[in-house]
Amino acid sequence: MPAVTYELIKQCPVTGARAGKLHTPHGTFDTPMFMPVGTQGTVKTLSPEELKKMGAGVILGNTYHLFLRPGHDIVKKAGGLHRFMNWDGGILTDSGGFQVFSLGDLRKISEEGVSFRSHLDGSKQFLSPEKAMEIQMDLGADVAMAFDECTPYPADYEYACASMRLTSRWARRCQAAHDRPDQALFGIVQGGMYKDLRRESAETLVEMDFPGYAIGGLSVGEPKPMMYDLLEHTTPFLPKDKARYLMGVGTPDCLVEGVARGVDMFDCVFPTRVARNGTGLTSRGRIVIRNASYAEDFGPLDPECDCYTCQNYSRAYLRHLIRCDEIFGLRLMSLHNLHYLIGLMRRIRASIIEDRFAQFQQNFWLDFAE
């Protein structure tokens, strides 16, 4: 029995949407789920208690960042990432692949792995499938991710194919190196924007029998309809009894459309990053709180929201804090945005359970304002 299992509860009869449960060593969590990102061992600005209260189940940690600082050895000595950061819910660590590939000219890929220079001090570093496993086993998350190459967009067929096959060979090395029974290792489907490559990637990984599958290399600059189309042609090749995780995707519209295509898990820095710039995600669309129109608006950020921010503070106060670069403003905006997305996932799930997701999806688009 793997450390992490997926239980399918309900399948939408119209779309690919599904409601389920993710069982992990740190609890069982409802899917579809949005996972807040805690890159450096903290979900920016927020406490674990605040995350718990808004219903966050699994949060992300980042192999690349924690490897460089404070170092996985220190996190291990602290008793693992859960204990280090005081979070007793689920944790998923990404493999560092995406961050390393984001370094551009600072990295060099070979069959063995990737050599790169630290964005912090320029020091020479090396990550390989085996090293990514060593780090993630030390961090001790509930879910570790295979080390992959995130194929850039655009990429020609040849590059996307070679890159995807490298990711598959690395996935096999990850599986061989991974040796922690209380941690699940998920494979990552790549293949660029080519449906047949996505299918080959999915089928290859499924044959390796991972306890869960991520879809990587999407939301990297391609138009949204292209992403939706690729998702539609990828999830059918993944087993129904395993969790599916769409990496780096977290705008409300993409969450709804991802779920419609059979995705169970999402993560993205989007809600917390825009929060710190003063953008609120609300039931009535995005609100740029710096706008002068909110200077004397003493109503809540989102009138339909029951979060701490909306229950206790006005748009005028939030605007004041954000204009003054006050940290409490960043907290209040981040808290609201994550609360909003987690609430959206809860409503999506309820609609699947109650056999009305297709209607939910339709209504969402009627109301949606970017």
Add this chain to the structure above:
Amino acid sequence: MPAVTYELIKQCPVTGARAGKLHTPHGTFDTPMFMPVGTQGTVKTLSPEELKKMGAGVILGNTYHLFLRPGHDIVKKAGGLHRFMNWDGGILTDSGGFQVFSLGDLRKISEEGVSFRSHLDGSKQFLSPEKAMEIQMDLGADVAMAFDECTPYPADYEYACASMRLTSRWARRCQAAHDRPDQALFGIVQGGMYKDLRRESAETLVEMDFPGYAIGGLSVGEPKPMMYDLLEHTTPFLPKDKARYLMGVGTPDCLVEGVARGVDMFDCVFPTRVARNGTGLTSRGRIVIRNASYAEDFGPLDPECDCYTCQNYSRAYLRHLIRCDEIFGLRLMSLHNLHYLIGLMRRIRASIIEDRFAQFQQNFWLDFAE
């Protein structure tokens, strides 16, 4: 009956220390007290609930900053500063005098008031005793402060004398302009580093019969023994049945020595400012958490502390957060430092009540490490 009154509970038989209660429209609070500073309508990084939990009673707001941003008219429309910032405890607003005088070349003093340029946009502004009262009445704190000139250090006798007398004339104009029965107006004793001027200032203000008195213009660069000496020669000229507030002072040693000389209230940005630089105030002295020696230190910041930070996080984690400029690190350090100072005041008060303050003071200095 003034809006704010002081009740003397116990007088130390050896020193000038006293324990009392400050009754305000927003509750009754124990003295001696340390007031966290919320310059721009927020105590940096912290929520009102976190401040409540650590036992903060009265917090500070800043006339100069709130006048410039968001504007006192907006705070008034929001229902006052308490409601604007969601704080139902006590608030004291300083008069803006200190900030305006800190502007240096950007301001010009006359009998009428001070013209200055905003540090935000360079716009021309003017503050006078009457304007400072108008702003503070709009902000609606429990305690407003008279508009004063904070005499610089060093200042020759002539300058300090003229400056102190200007502050006294302004205090009279503040009193005449102040017209809010649910708000107390405190006078501010000035006089530079000259004992006879401090006495003249105190006697002049006492004759005007304010409901409380601040001692301003100390901790502005003079040696600490000089400050202690001046305090010792000022508080005896203040009435026993009114609160005494030493402005801008908040290091542990100065709190103990201020209390010993009859001070009831203190405020300072010190604990929150050094927290954001990664310095922790602890029962064993200051801890610079960035130091490499804490990299693998999995014990709490202060082993004797029962705050949220010390109960849940290690020095290694705090060091990691501060090195990464993570906001949660600023929160945890700020929370601890304020908790520590407020706890120190609680222990000081208990020692006065139990007739052992002189011993407490002696022990404090035996343990004290800057």
